[in-house]
Amino acid sequence: MEFLTGMTILVVYQLIGEVMALLLRLPIPGPVIGMALLFLTLLIRRGAPAPLDQAAGSLLGHLSLLFVPAGVGVLVHFHRIGDEWMPIGVALVLSTLATLAVTALVMRVMMRLAARGGEG
Amino acid sequence: MRADLADIWVYLSASPLLGLAATLLAYLAAWHLYRRAGANPLLNPVAVAVGLLIVFLLVTGIPYGRYFEGAQFVHFLLGPATVALAVPLYRQSSRLRTLWLPVGVAVLAGACTAALSAAVTARLLGATPVTALSLAPKSVTAPVAMGISERIGGLPSLTAVLVVMTGILGAVLGAKVFDLLRIRDDGIRGVAMGTTSHGIGTARAFQISGEMGAFSGLAMALTALASSLVLPWLMRFAARLI
Numbered sequence: 001m002e003f004l005t006g007m008t009i010l011v012v013y014q015l016i017g018e019v020m021a022l023l024l025r026l027p028i029p030g031p032v033i034g035m036a037l038l039f040l041t042l043l044i045r046r047g048a049p050a051p052l053d054q055a056a057g058s059l060l061g062h063l064s065l066l067f068v069p070a071g072v073g074v075l076v077h078f079h080r081i082g083d084e085w086m087p088i089g090v091a092l093v094l095s096t097l098a099t100l101a102v103t104a105l106v107m108r109v110m111m112r113l114a115a116r117g118g119e120g
Numbered sequence: 121m122r123a124d125l126a127d128i129w130v131y132l133s134a135s136p137l138l139g140l141a142a143t144l145l146a147y148l149a150a151w152h153l154y155r156r157a158g159a160n161p162l163l164n165p166v167a168v169a170v171g172l173l174i175v176f177l178l179v180t181g182i183p184y185g186r187y188f189e190g191a192q193f194v195h196f197l198l199g200p201a202t203v204a205l206a207v208p209l210y211r212q213s214s215r216l217r218t219l220w221l222p223v224g225v226a227v228l229a230g231a232c233t234a235a236l237s238a239a240v241t242a243r244l245l246g247a248t249p250v251t252a253l254s255l256a257p258k259s260v261t262a263p264v265a266m267g268i269s270e271r272i273g274g275l276p277s278l279t280a281v282l283v284v285m286t287g288i289l290g291a292v293l294g295a296k297v298f299d300l301l302r303i304r305d306d307g308i309r310g311v312a313m314g315t316t317s318h319g320i321g322t323a324r325a326f327q328i329s330g331e332m333g334a335f336s337g338l339a340m341a342l343t344a345l346a347s348s349l350v351l352p353w354l355m356r357f358a359a360r361l362i
Contacts, residue, residue: 010200017203027352029264031202032344038206048207056204059197060337064166064287064323065147066198069191070262071170071284073277075177075184080251080278087245091255092282095238096289096316099259100297103230103339104312108303110222 006055013038133182139190146172159327161292166284166320198263201319205341208334215307215331216338223311223335227342228350230315234259234286234343235351239358249359250275256355257347258282259290261318264344272355283318290317291324310335315343 017034020026026033042048048056074081081088132138150168157163177187188195209216216223238255247255254274257265262283269279294313303309306329313321314336322340326333 007200010203013203013206014199027348028345029267029348031199031263032341032348034199034203035206035209035341038203039209042206042210043213048210053207056207059201059204060208060322060326060333062147062151062323063201063319063326064164065144065169066194066201067166067262067284067287067320068143068147068169068173069188069195070280071166072173072177072187072191073184074170074281074284075174077275077278077281081281084242084247084251087242087247088251088255088282090245091238091242091247091252092258092285092289094241095234095255095258096286096293097297098237099230099234099316100290100294100312101301102233103226103315104298104301104303104308106229107222107226107308107311108305110225111219111305111308114219114222 002051002054003058005051006053009038009049009052010034010055010059133180134186136190136193138182139187140193141190142173142176142187143169143191143194146176161295161324164288164291164320164324167288170284198261198319202261202263202341202344205322205337208330209338209341212331212334212338219307223338224342226308226311227315227339228346230312230339231259231343231346231350232354234316235347235354236358239355249273251278253355254278255282256358257351258286259316259318260344260347261340264348265318268348268351271352284320287317287320290321294321294324306332307335310337311339314339318343 013034014031016037018030020033021028021030146169147165149172150165153168154163154165177184235256238258239252242255243252253272254269256272257268257279260268262280265279265283266276269276290313298309310325310332313325318340322333322336325336
């Protein structure tokens, strides 16, 4: 019953997010709006109810399972990926390394600047 | 007897139950293998499960479309799981309050780097424009990336595959890059992991620490937000360059 209540909260917030995105013609995806609204709710309530905690924990504990069906879609694109495996492969590896490094380094610089600003 | 078995197979291969059961079994097998190997990142459970399922579909001759009729029940949960990220985010809200500016700037820089470096590299090495555009949102979580891909002129289903590949690559390479750059703060590691490798990176981050997972989840959500706002504009600009 707890899990059901928690899942219901998540699905209802997603639904509200999707409806808001459509009504207000927002370019932001529905689930992301739903997440922002739930976050605001938790800040106002000052805490997550136990059923929500449980459902969120179960879903996030095996988050990677949810990507498996999309990954199997590689079957549909065997030809394109086979023809263009070199540019795709190099672009994926280089871009992944660059994104990891740029994000981490920018955040470290920003944190140092913020710390210095705080002292001064 | 053989005819009976054949009849049962015809029924099963047309029913969504088989695709769903195969997805769950493949993931559980991959998960146990990963645990047995001492959580070796090279045996990423998504990569192993996808490999097992591809072999299964090729051997049985079941087309992807029919497989997805069953697997969509798992795929659908990506939406509620994105909403669920609000919970770990809330737990980190006190640390977040002091870090919102560094996190925001880092995510924006990372999201632009991901899209531009992937699309430009692929195009320079001879990929078709459609492939390059499909690569652009590859660091964004799957459902959002597919929407962006459609808007900028890529192939959403190809983007979904590239998103999963990027997720696995980031989960495998992340720790090495952080060690090389001497980044030890779990907050920074989490933000870089989530910006680069969305949910797959976040799943890996949660295995390292709760703090890294929460920051990764936050970065994944912010990357989805920033990319849906910035990428359509950024790619129009990049199209003139490449």
